[in-house]
Amino acid sequence: MSTTTVSATTKWWSGGKSPFNVEYGKLMMWYFLISDAFTFGAFLISYGTIRFSSTGWPDPNKVFSSYPFMPEGAHAPLVFVSIMTFILILSSVTMVLAVHGGHQMNKKAVVTNLILTILGGLAFLSCQAWEWTHLHHEGAWWGSNPFLNADGTQSSTNFTNYFFTITGFHGFHVFSGVIINIVMLIMTLNNVFEKRGHYLMIEKAGLYWHFVDLVWVFVFTCFYLI
Amino acid sequence: MEQSHALHIENHGGGKKEIINVTIILSVLTIIELALGFWLMSITNETIRLTIKGVIVILMLSKAFYIVAYFMHLKHEIRNMIMTIVVPLLLFVWFIIAFLTDGNSYKNLRNTYDPYKKERSTEKVEKKEAVKEIKKAE
Numbered sequence: 210m211s212t213t214t215v216s217a218t219t220k221w222w223s224g225g226k227s228p229f230n231v232e233y234g235k236l237m238m239w240y241f242l243i244s245d246a247f248t249f250g251a252f253l254i255s256y257g258t259i260r261f262s263s264t265g266w267p268d269p270n271k272v273f274s275s276y277p278f279m280p281e282g283a284h285a286p287l288v289f290v291s292i293m294t295f296i297l298i299l300s301s302v303t304m305v306l307a308v309h310g311g312h313q314m315n316k317k318a319v320v321t322n323l324i325l326t327i328l329g330g331l332a333f334l335s336c337q338a339w340e341w342t343h344l345h346h347e348g349a350w351w352g353s354n355p356f357l358n359a360d361g362t363q364s365s366t367n368f369t370n371y372f373f374t375i376t377g378f379h380g381f382h383v384f385s386g387v388i389i390n391i392v393m394l395i396m397t398l399n400n401v402f403e404k405r406g407h408y409l410m411i412e413k414a415g416l417y418w419h420f421v422d423l424v425w426v427f428v429f430t431c432f433y434l435i
Numbered sequence: 436m437e438q439s440h441a442l443h444i445e446n447h448g449g450g451k452k453e454i455i456n457v458t459i460i461l462s463v464l465t466i467i468e469l470a471l472g473f474w475l476m477s478i479t480n481e482t483i484r485l486t487i488k489g490v491i492v493i494l495m496l497s498k499a500f501y502i503v504a505y506f507m508h509l510k511h512e513i514r515n516m517i518m519t520i521v522v523p524l525l526l527f528v529w530f531i532i533a534f535l536t537d538g539n540s541y542k543n544l545r546n547t548y549d550p551y552k553k554e555r556s557t558e559k560v561e562k563k564e565a566v567k568e569i570k571k572a573e
């Protein structure tokens with residue numbers, strides 16, 4: 210009875226084709242990203258658990274209130290990190306445009322947008338390097354926390370440990386994303402995808418890059434805003 | 436390979452216009468988040484603070500949705516594909532509730548049964564140490 214109605218639609222599980230309607234490599238990239246999401250999720254939830262179990266926590270607006278070349282004595286919470294956030298969002302947009310160019314077999318669009326994405330990634334990494342250096346000069350590092358809790362009580366080193374571990378792990382992802390994108394750029398310039406007849410590889414690199422942006426949405430909210 | 440390429444063309448999605456729309460939505464959501472973050476600084480009432488933080492978390496989740504659905508293209512994949520990604524992620528619901536509750540319960544138990552710890556954690560300390568560190572940096 211049901212066969213008559215089903216025959217009109219595609220039978221995804223009857224064999225001979227991918228039941229997910231995607232190419233193997235892309236599916237595996239998705240599965241890798243799920244595992245990576247659980248790694249980041251475990252980090253962030255561990256951070257949340259410790260924060261919920263602590264009686265006090267430093268005020269992020271006091272800790273992260275600086276930016277490069279800032280005039281002496283100025284207090285500018287959230288400014289620098291908003292710039293970092295927008296850099297990453299914009300680099301994600303140029304990555305989508307690169308993937309979009311790949312769909313249309315437009316090599317020039319792919320190259321331009323990949324270069325912009327790489328520049329965005331490098332800009333983000335530079336910002337993070339500056340911020341880490343600045344915090345390190347203030348005496349913050351793994352195992353050392355110069356900041357007091359928001360209510361003026363003594364803070365533990367949990368705050369800096371989690372901050373450096375999680376932003377460091379995210380920064381490492383951005384770094385590997387930049388490397389992947391540089392490899393993609395070289396392959397595009399060598400006409401590898403042109404000869405292959407499709408730019409599906411750019412999509413996989415794109416998935417990874419968007420994931421990096423996605424993780425930053427969570428890291429940014431959990432460490433700087435809340 | 437031929438086949439997967441051919442299949443791929445079916446699920447392109449909205450194209451350039453969609454990219455621009457999503458970019459605008461993400462930027463606006465980020466600006467609202469930042470505005471709430473600035474507002475949060477001037478508020479001392481714990482209930483209002485928690486409410487704002489809740490709104491920020493909701494905005495964060497909607498940003499995550501837009502990135503995954505449109506930039507990562509998941510919304511334009513077929514249902515089988517969406518389910519294989521989204522269903523495992525539902526574990527996070529348990530994960531977050533269980534662990535955050537546990538952390539909170541640990542704090543309450545310690546504050547109830549460990550008076551020494553409670554006393555130490557409410558002791559105000561001199562800002563001296565922190566000021567010294569900042570001076571060293573300058």
